[in-house]
Amino acid sequence: MDIFERLKAAAAADWNSYVEHAFVRQMGEGSLAQAAFRKYLVQDYLFLIQFARAWALAAYKSRTLADIRAAQAGLAAILDETELHVRLCARWGLSQQDIEAAPEHQATVAYTRFVLDCGAAGDLLELHVALAPCVIGYAEIGNNLTPHGVEALAEHPYREWIGEYAGAGYQAVAAAARKHLDELAARSMTEQRFEELVAVFAKASRLEADFWQMGLEGSTQ
Template sequence: MDVFERLRAAAPDEWAAYVEHPFVRRLGDGTLPEAAFRAYLVQDYLFLIQFARAYALAAYKSRTTEDIRAAQAGLAAILDETELHIRLCARWGIGEEELAATPEEATTVAYTRFVLDCGAAGDLLDLHVALAPCVVGYAVIGEALAPDGVAALADHPYREWIGEYAGHPYRAVAARARAHLDALAARSLTEARWPDLVATFAAASRLEADFWQMGLDRGASP
């Protein structure tokens, strides 16, 4: 098993609560209310801005050009991902300026600042373990929601979102993230550090589940 698989196996309950959350299941079967998806998507745009900062922090924390390039690639992927949010929100009449001006929900703040704190207080391995449930998890979810490929989704209401994370470009992003996590672990993972890294991964997975729940709750609000 690679490091990501080991972390996932060490936090099975937190991982399952994240990837099998009712928001994900309803998104997959097309029954998720549009209001819930819209609430999630707007907050996820703000979320990604903070994750871009996390990759900038990764560049600052880097000691090798290889790590700096990995941070640069991660930052570029995040910025590319925001284009999906801008495009989808524009269909509801929500422009980029309005997106950026939307207040962050407490759930958004809790998750993103947790990741940034992991990076500020720790090293690159701490930071990338905190990032992994999101970066790799979305590829896992995307593949699970499109087991027969994106074309088979036909007129699914959330086909474009699912296709973004089930597609080969994003799966390549996730694969690079897993490989980089292995490279960092080869340099600095010790047996004594492992429980703390598992705790970080579990906490980030719980915060991901909370983020889905925020979308459901906001979508149910009048």
């Protein structure tokens, strides 16, 4: 069992509240209100700006060239991910400037600043544990929503979003992040410290669930 599986098992309730959230279930069913998805998507774009900063911080916190390259790859993946948001939002007449002018929701601020604080106050391992629910979790969600493959989604209203995270490109990003997390843990994690990292992972998972909830609340506005 790698460190990611151990963290998931130790924080199972918090993890499940995130990956099995009603927002995710409704998106998989195709019943998610467009207003909820649109609110989520705008906030997720703002979220990714802060996560790009977190990956840049990971490069700064790195002590080896391999770790710096891992941070560079993570940052590049985040920047590529924003293109999906811009493309989808354009369908509702929202420009990139419109998205960037939107105010950050409290759920966006809470999660992103938590991750940045973990990076600023902790070491590289703690930062990557805080990043893991997002980076690796979205790949798991993408897989969960495509049990018969992306092609089987046919005319599903959220096929493009689901396909992005279920696709080979993002799955490779998540696999690399998972491998790197295991390497960092092998270098510096003790069993005593594992409990501290579980607390970080659990909180990040709860904040992910809160982020989905923020989107669901958008459907009533």
